[in-house]
Amino acid sequence: MTRFLVASLFAGVAAIASPAVAAPVLGQPAPAFQAVDAAGRTRSLSEFKGKTVVLEWTNNGCPYVQKHYNSGAMQGLQSQATKDGVVWLTVISSAPGMQGYLTGPQARQWKAEAKAASTDVLLDPKGVVGRAYEAKTTPHMYIVDKAGKLVYMGGIDDRASSDPDSLKGARNYVAAALADVKAGRAVAQAATRPYGCSVKYGSAD
């Protein structure tokens, strides 16, 4: 009886303590994760503590992603950010067989061909990191500050379109948020609507 009570108590405590699958919250610690990168190394969010981290969800087959890469806009943003000491992690949550899924070597090749200036490409074929952040679209952008708190989530800019012409005059939310972070200001526009293709998660089973 006692043993059973104790076991039940533990079960109850575990139910409270284990992180419920909750939406990422601005100003709260960003969901921790571990993922294998294109080179096969295991990377984790915690290793970048003390640095500003940008998470960029991508899918190289998605027309919205192509708008930002074919024009060089994304690479420009990446190189500006990494020059400022920001860690830029590009995450691929496409499941095997789905659009945008890349193996490690394919991801390295894509990064080289696209001349991407991101710090690393993380492979998330099971969608674990994507689901933890509730990444919905490609691109979908998140910024984690030096203290590990989530300070931005949403779209890359205010032009929800795959038309390359829409880049002209677009207001880039990520560039603005990074400028705010760099200047030590609160991010003025911290949550925006992400736009693009849906993240190609595996059929959920």
Next chain:
Amino acid sequence: MRFLLGAICALFFPVLALAQPVNTGHLTAELISASQGVAPGQTIHVALRQKIQKGWHTYWRNAGDSGEATKIAWTLPPGWTASDFTWPAPHRLPVGPLTNYGYENEVVLPVALTAPADARPGSTVTLRAAAAFLVCADICIPEDAVLTLALPVTEGPAPADPRWGAIIERTLADAPKPAGLTGAFEKQGQVVKLAITGPVLKGADMADAYFFPFSGTVIDHAKPQAIERGPEGLTLSIAPGYDFQSPTPPKALDGVLAVGGKAYEVTAAPGPLPATAAGLGPPPAKLAAPAGAANLGLASAAVFALVGGLILNLMPCVFPVLAMKAASLAGHGGEQAEARRQGLAFGAGVLVTFLALAGLLIALRAAGSAVGWGFQLQDPPVVAALALLMLLVALNLSGVFEMGTSLQGVGSGLATRGGLAGSFFTGALAVVVAAPCTAPFMGPALGWALTQPPAAALAVFLALGIGFALPFVAVAFAPGLLARLPRPGPWMDIFKKALAFPMYAAVAWLVWVLTVQVGSDAVPRILGAAILLALAAWLAGAAQRQHAVGRRHVGLAAAATVLGALAVAGGAFWPSYHTAPMVEAAVDYGPSDNGPAPIVPGAPSDPARLDAQHYTPERLAALQAEGRPVLVNYTAAWCVSCQVNDRLALSTKGVQEALKRNNAVYLKADWTKRDSEIAAELARFGRAGVPLYLVYGAKGGDPAILPSILTEGVVVKALDAAGKTS
């Protein structure tokens, strides 16, 4: 006729509205007009029509989690103007863990077109538009089309276009419009409550109600919206979107409420929620329930009921009356004709009681009561009266007094020789006490029956009764079997007295049910009544013995009658039982409280089951919104099968571990007392009674329905399947 004229016109007058459909790859787009022409200064409707390839979709004005709304840019001659689209109500399009809003197959997006006053009749205007679509299946492709529509300018208003006029008019008529609805919203912990009231919602079927916001950042599109009905409207519990994390939370929640096959525009302001938008629980289920609903015909429902009735004889529910049946069977030994009469009397008792209960149930439901099968045991006075009745039967079996003495003489027991009434009574009692639980096959049959007209419903109940009575009646008619039964003799008296003890156990069980319903205050009252009744029975027995030896017994008999009546009245009916407030206390879980709501004392739970939480529809929706697997146990103290499942299958270490392993939550929906919310949930799964076990997966969607006879393995397997998220 008008159509024919139109068709002829189309053949002979090439000046009619002309458009060229464009296939963009995954859809065919064209501009269509509701009128055959437009007069100077007139406003007519034209539309962008999309015929979309199977499996692909385009988007609503708020595309949801991903995607992009269809866009159009007009190039019109000077003075001509075109409005924005009128958007028909969208559909929800789930994509993995995401949800989008859009259209499949075919959609017509109307636009109001106004001609300038100086447009020249007899001329033809060419409307040109560049349309941009994002068309998606699992992948998305942006597609474009430059479309034109040539439209004659006429002297006066032109007749409707024979092909498109009606379609565009219908689209406009069905499109969401303001309908005098008032909306208010409030963030309460992790959910946003949106309360909408208005005349069009009174009495509306709210089962499928859903709020489509115009903004893409105010709600979490993929999470379910729990529905609560009210006398004047409804309240939706919605998972908030990004905007609610902003330091300046949204000042409005505008969008489209789809409800009962219609759609209305709604504007909601922050503020207190009107009380008239809640209080009536979630909507009753649709006839075609999403999961496990048995879409049975009368014939198959009757067969299910017959088989269910047969199996009911093997369910733990029947334990309390097994003793009575055994006693009745024992009496059959020997004379065949007598055995047949007894068997038929028992069968008649079963059938008549089944039909009477079913008739009462149907009448109560027709009168608006949310009752289900087993309702007779949801009333404390009925339970108390049954407990006392069982005690009387037990005392009779123990030999404290005899039944029917005045007619038959001492020595004939309740269910023995000559007791045709006794056999009938045995059958009746078996139904009242044992039938409330549902057996396999029986659940879907009864669930179906209660949605049917009374005659069909009664037919199903009749089939159930026949199934239930069949084994015992059959034994009475099988000479081979009868011959195997021992001859009546002195052993019967001993057998009968032994059988009294299961009946005492049944009394104990019913007293427990009563305490669950009304609290521990019931214990002294019902036990006091029981003692009084036992005294009355003993006095009656004494009177019978006096009578047997020819002495005066009237005083004793009268005292027994008075005491017995007092016991039953005081134990069961007066003063009336107050039901203990057991469920209400747990409904109001704190908004920020993710921990288990403790089970409230008085609930029929094993005290060791610390991790069972009280079921409420809101709790279930909240847990689903969190993405946690949920095991829901619909149970009742009076359902013996439920109790057996609880102890043998659910209260096991394996299930505990499976719950923990899968981060699952165990909810208990206790139907011991009447509860319209639980009755509605049961109905949603095509059931009229308990037990019902559901396992909701972490990914949402329809739950798995577990069998009504559980094993630990079945539960563990279901929980492990539910815990999988990828």
